[in-house]
Amino acid sequence: xxxxxxxxxxxxxxxxxAIGPRGDPTSPIVLVGExxxxxxxxxxxxxxxxxxxxxxxxxxxAGLHEADLFIxxxxxxxxxxxxxxxGAIRACQGRLAKDLGASPRLVVVALGTTALRAVxxxxxxxxxxxxRGPPFLSRWGLVVPTLHPARVLRRPSERPLLVEDLxxxxxxxxxxx
Numbered sequence: 001x002x003x004x005x006x007x008x009x010x011x012x013x014x015x016x017x018a019i020g021p022r023g024d025p026t027s028p029i030v031l032v033g034e035x036x037x038x039x040x041x042x043x044x045x046x047x048x049x050x051x052x053x054x055x056x057x058x059x060x061x062a063g064l065h066e067a068d069l070f071i072x073x074x075x076x077x078x079x080x081x082x083x084x085x086x087g088a089i090r091a092c093q094g095r096l097a098k099d100l101g102a103s104p105r106l107v108v109v110a111l112g113t114t115a116l117r118a119v120x121x122x123x124x125x126x127x128x129x130x131x132r133g134p135p136f137l138s139r140w141g142l143v144v145p146t147l148h149p150a151r152v153l154r155r156p157s158e159r160p161l162l163v164e165d166l167x168x169x170x171x172x173x174x175x176x177x
Contacts, residue, residue, distance in 0.1 A: 112148025
């Protein structure tokens with residue numbers, strides 16, 4: 001995994017390294033998360049902590065394979081103290097655009113509200129409301145909003161929603177390819 005540099009204006013550069021994407025950069029499906037956690041910083045790749053465990057089980061249950069996906073985050077650095085601030089999301093927009101634009105995408109799965117807002121640029125959107133409607137078109141492909149795996153970790157009863165959305169992303173990619 002190549003090392004990436006901090007984005008210009010990154011407010012988190014003092015809190016650790018920037019964590020790059022993982023997976024197949026040519027995949028028609030990209031998963032966009034929020035930001036790296038402590039385990040991700042330690043292992044230098046996204047979704048390797050407890051939320052990653054939830055995600056990869058849901059991915060498998062949805063009939064997808066980790067090797068067939070491209071995974072990145074809205075913010076490449078670990079936020080301090082918890083969630084990324086709007087300034088960090090803006091600072092990372094160029095890097096996220098590069099990740100998303102590296103290959104034609106059919107489906108962008110926004111894992112949580114932070115990812116949804118970063119992908120769409122709309123600070124008013126929330127995942128709970130966005131999930132109620134059909135996937136919508138963005139400059140990167142069709143956006144499938146879903147719950148962040150960390151939320152599912154705290155609310156296991158919502159796991160079927162994450163799996164359902166990942167299945168929807170899989171089906172869209174198959175029908176559009």
